[in-house]
Amino acid sequence: MRLLGGIEAGGTKFVCAVGTGPEDLRAELRVPTTAPAETLARALEFFAAASRRDELTALGIASFGPIDPDPESPTFGHVTSTPKPGWAQTDLVGPLAAALGVPVGFDTDVNGAALGEHRWGAARGLDTFVYLTVGTGIGGGAMVGGRLVHGLLHPEMGHLPIARRDDDDFPGVCPFHGSCLEGMASGPAIARRWGESAAELPDDHPAWELEAHYLGLGLASLICILSPQRIILGGGVMARAQLFPLVRQKLRELLNGYVAAPAITEENDRFIVPPGLGRRAGVLGALALAERATGARAEEAASP
């Protein structure tokens, strides 16, 4: 049996899995993200054991960042300037590729999730869409014309500058920008502002109207720049399902009819959606990166 391996490499835990897709996810390992050597050793042990039972054909790593996803770069496969203690300039791909002897696909956690949603979830059949996660941080991955967006580095959608609303004096929690999207609308921003976590606030709390306003501003920016066919909203904060209709309504108000697509102006409940893969979007994204690394579903080389 030929299997794929995937690592959802998060700042608090690593989720490792082997399988071939959402209907066939086999062994899974969850380990806390401690020191790099220890965490990678435990992941390696898991995949080494799996590859004794079955043929492991490729590994995918969808990682917290910032990372270097450029295969041409000397630091390809590294987590780069993260403030997480011990993890700056850590090579994730090198040790695993050497020990397992398989191709390793590597991208941001959110680009991985976007690829997973494209392969098996809410973005099947689309070629231009965004996956945005709203949780401890805010981050986004995107596919444009069938390719994951990288460019100079990779997107940092959480750090979009946004306008503080006139009736709001919260300074924001981002240490770099204060009131960027993550600073105003992430889980920690909600908790700091209201004194209660996003999981605890009641459905009818005014927090949600304001949260929807700021997310609406972020989505309006995404639409003006990328013109996505769909926006997938995941992450812990979006587990509060009552946010979806509020965000859709705010977005309509903010765009004010300018982007004249019925998908946005009329029935936008298929335009702003939760992940099709739910909470498994991360690890399945890693599996999709592995599948792509086998070459079976490679992106075409750019040829303008």
Place this chain on the structure above:
Amino acid sequence: MRLLGGIEAGGTKFVCAVGTGPEDLRAELRVPTTAPAETLARALEFFAAASRRDELTALGIASFGPIDPDPESPTFGHVTSTPKPGWAQTDLVGPLAAALGVPVGFDTDVNGAALGEHRWGAARGLDTFVYLTVGTGIGGGAMVGGRLVHGLLHPEMGHLPIARRDDDDFPGVCPFHGSCLEGMASGPAIARRWGESAAELPDDHPAWELEAHYLGLGLASLICILSPQRIILGGGVMARAQLFPLVRQKLRELLNGYVAAPAITEENDRFIVPPGLGRRAGVLGALALAERATGARAEEAASP
């Protein structure tokens, strides 16, 4: 001799040209944008005459918008919901393709300019970059992974929501959004705010510091979402060359070191640049669209 034809279809004038590139631009026609039938008839006459002298192999149209650039759509090739009198739902491609019997490439004026800069100008060798024009309006075209961005419709970068600065009470000139990027930083916004046009204001006027601030916010959003390798700033307002260093400085301040690419944080004078094709970016962009329509330099089909 095999030539390409290009139309820079603007809201105030149509610029038509034949040639093969920037070093070989032959006949050129400039006509005011009057009624669609009249304007298209004059363009057609020009290309018909040119094709009696030489073989015209393809035509490119880089058009004001909004447009329908989707070849699968029944309204492909049309200007769609423009407020410009007489031009809403006007088919540009159909009549010209039928009369000239050549393939016609069609895209937004700014995507055309982006393609032209990629082919012959300031974006040669890049695969992910933005062309932003700041003039009567603000609009942007982008290439990502070697492909022009379309998605649901096409980007509308001028309508990015941005934050009004605390010391500013100007309401903005955008009829849809008031203080979006175009509402705050376009040529008409400058003229309305200061009572003098962008062409007349002296170099040391405080207008430029504020203009650079708003453009910096727009560029920060572009960087957070698209991670471009370069941003090209064109249009009449950017003809004021003293704006470039101000915008570069504001951008550094606004990102505050978060996007850790030396291209942005250190020497960003090669990151924020004027068009390599200068004021001919528009018509040469149309020529690049024509060249692509011949199939000689086609974009690859998406294959994720």
